[in-house]
Amino acid sequence: xxxxxxxxxxxxxxxxESVGDKPVSQAVRQLDAAxxxxxxxxxxTDWQLYSLPKLKxxxxxxxxxxxxxxxxxxxxGQKNAWAFGxxxxxxxxxxxxxxxxxxxxxxxxxxxxxxxxxxxxxxxxADAAGKIYNEFAMGLMGEKTPFEVMQxxxxxxxxxxxxxxxxxxxxxxxRQECGRILEAASQARMAEAAxxxxxxxxxxxxxxxxxxxxxHMAAVDQVRDIDKPxxxxxxxxxxxxxxxxxxxxxxxxxxxxxxFMDGWQSTSAEGSKSQAA
Numbered sequence: 001x002x003x004x005x006x007x008x009x010x011x012x013x014x015x016x017e018s019v020g021d022k023p024v025s026q027a028v029r030q031l032d033a034a035x036x037x038x039x040x041x042x043x044x045t046d047w048q049l050y051s052l053p054k055l056k057x058x059x060x061x062x063x064x065x066x067x068x069x070x071x072x073x074x075x076x077g078q079k080n081a082w083a084f085g086x087x088x089x090x091x092x093x094x095x096x097x098x099x100x101x102x103x104x105x106x107x108x109x110x111x112x113x114x115x116x117x118x119x120x121x122x123x124x125x126a127d128a129a130g131k132i133y134n135e136f137a138m139g140l141m142g143e144k145t146p147f148e149v150m151q152x153x154x155x156x157x158x159x160x161x162x163x164x165x166x167x168x169x170x171x172x173x174x175r176q177e178c179g180r181i182l183e184a185a186s187q188a189r190m191a192e193a194a195x196x197x198x199x200x201x202x203x204x205x206x207x208x209x210x211x212x213x214x215x216h217m218a219a220v221d222q223v224r225d226i227d228k229p230x231x232x233x234x235x236x237x238x239x240x241x242x243x244x245x246x247x248x249x250x251x252x253x254x255x256x257x258x259x260f261m262d263g264w265q266s267t268s269a270e271g272s273k274s275q276a277a
Contacts, residue, residue: 005264008095009205012088013256017209019084019182020175023077027070027170028157034066035156035163038132049140059136060129067125071118074174078117081178082110085185089193092259100196105188110181117177124173128166135162176251180241183257187226187239190259194226203260204230204240210254216240223260230257 002010041058045051086105093100132153139149154161187202194200204222206212212220215233222230229236233249240255 003265005092005096008092009258012091012258013205013207016084016088016179016182016256017207017254019081020077020178023074023174023178024171026073026077027174028167030066030069030073031163031167031170032157034062035154037062037065042136047140047146052137052140055136055140056133059133063125063129063132067121070125070170071121074117074121074177075114077174077178078110078114078181081182082107082185085182086189088182088186088256089189089259093193093197096261096264098197100193102189102192102196105185105192109184109188113177113181113184117173120173120177121170124166124169128162131162172252176241176253179253180243180250183239183241186257190226190257193259197261199261200226201260202226202239202257204232205256205258207254207256210252212255213249213253215249216253216255219255 038059041055041062045055090102135144135149135152138144139146144152152161154163157163157167190200190202201223202225204219204224206216206220213233219230219232222232224230229238229242232245235245235249237245237249239257240253241250243250
């Protein structure tokens with residue numbers, strides 16, 4: 001039978017996997033608004049070569065607005081993810097009977113990560129605007145028929161077209177950056193907890209939202225001192241989605257780290273009470 005510690009860890013990981021859901025839905029909503037705005041402009045524009053400058057301006061404006069609004073909403077989502085990263089540590093310690101008054105962790109890293117995410121979104125918007133414009137340019141220059149252009153662009157976010165690929169990329173960025181910031185917060189919180197909880201370590205776990213990489217599955221249940229890295233896929237990672245890791249080893253990762261001490265997995269909270277001031 002799973003201990004209270006193990007049950008709590010499972011509950012927290014399940015909740016962590018939904019942290020990116022709201023920001024993803026917000027990104028999709030903003031992207032669909034941009035698509036509709038561009039479609040409206042196209043519908044009001046003569047299918048002539050002289051219309052290219054007008055189309056270019058409209059496309060760039062729509063995608064810039066998408067990126068700006070998406071960036072604001074993602075920052076809010078990341079702030080919530082940061083808070084939950086702290087909560088994952090606090091709730092786990094509480095479950096095993098550890099009460100510790102921990103100082104607030106420095107949010108400088110959170111702000112830096114939010115700014116980095118903002119640059120990714122800005123690039124996404126600019127790249128998308130270029131691809132959309134190129135499709136219309138080829139149509140207006142006679143290299144593609146209007147039908148082929150609209151097929152390439154897509155009539156909605158689920159069509160196989162440019163906007164569906166933008167939506168997929170936006171979701172990847174959102175889940176990656178929310179998950180990364182959550183884990184950074186957990187690492188910082190555990191570092192503070194280790195100062196008042198002797199012997200506290202961290203353990204690598206995987207989520208259930210997707211099938212983990214073989215190398216990440218092999219890392220499951222690795223235990224490390226809080227200030228030491230895990231060995232995952234031949235790389236040293238302080239936590240899942242660690243920016244120090246390669247993209248191939250961190251993007252689309254659904255793993256997590258949790259506080260750990262020997263005995264927690266086989267002992268109930270009632271039997272392992274301890275206090276830390």
